[in-house]
Amino acid sequence: MLSRKIFSQIKINPFNINKRFFAFKADTLKNVLKSEIAHEETNYTPVDKKELNEFYQTTKFQFKEFDNSTKMELKKTENNFDIVVNFFAKPPSPQPEQDPNNQDEEASN
Numbered sequence: 001m002l003s004r005k006i007f008s009q010i011k012i013n014p015f016n017i018n019k020r021f022f023a024f025k026a027d028t029l030k031n032v033l034k035s036e037i038a039h040e041e042t043n044y045t046p047v048d049k050k051e052l053n054e055f056y057q058t059t060k061f062q063f064k065e066f067d068n069s070t071k072m073e074l075k076k077t078e079n080n081f082d083i084v085v086n087f088f089a090k091p092p093s094p095q096p097e098q099d100p101n102n103q104d105e106e107a108s109n
Contacts, residue, residue: 061085 056063061074074085 061076064073070088070090072087072089076083
């Protein structure tokens with residue numbers, strides 16, 4: 001129980017963590033995520049194929065997309081080490097109100 005004695009002397013008690021601290025951090029995280037989403041929604045531009053090819057040539061990464069999955073992979077060998085970057089992503093899809101095919105369906109109803 002030496003650790004409790006030390007923590008009590010320095011006024012930190014890890015066994016009774018203040019719940020407000022976590023609520024504050026959760027609210028901060030929520031605000032940061034909202035601002036990131038808003039930024040992406042207003043500033044999204046598709047990747048230019050020329051820039052993408054330039055990236056592959058300069059970094060020597062090979063891109064692999066897995067079938068029936070959102071998993072993607074960048075892979076290269078550098079100094080006898082395999083460097084693999086796995087990530088999950090999906091291309092942006094139009095929202096139902098932005099989909100031009102939806103207008104035809106609404107008109108026929």
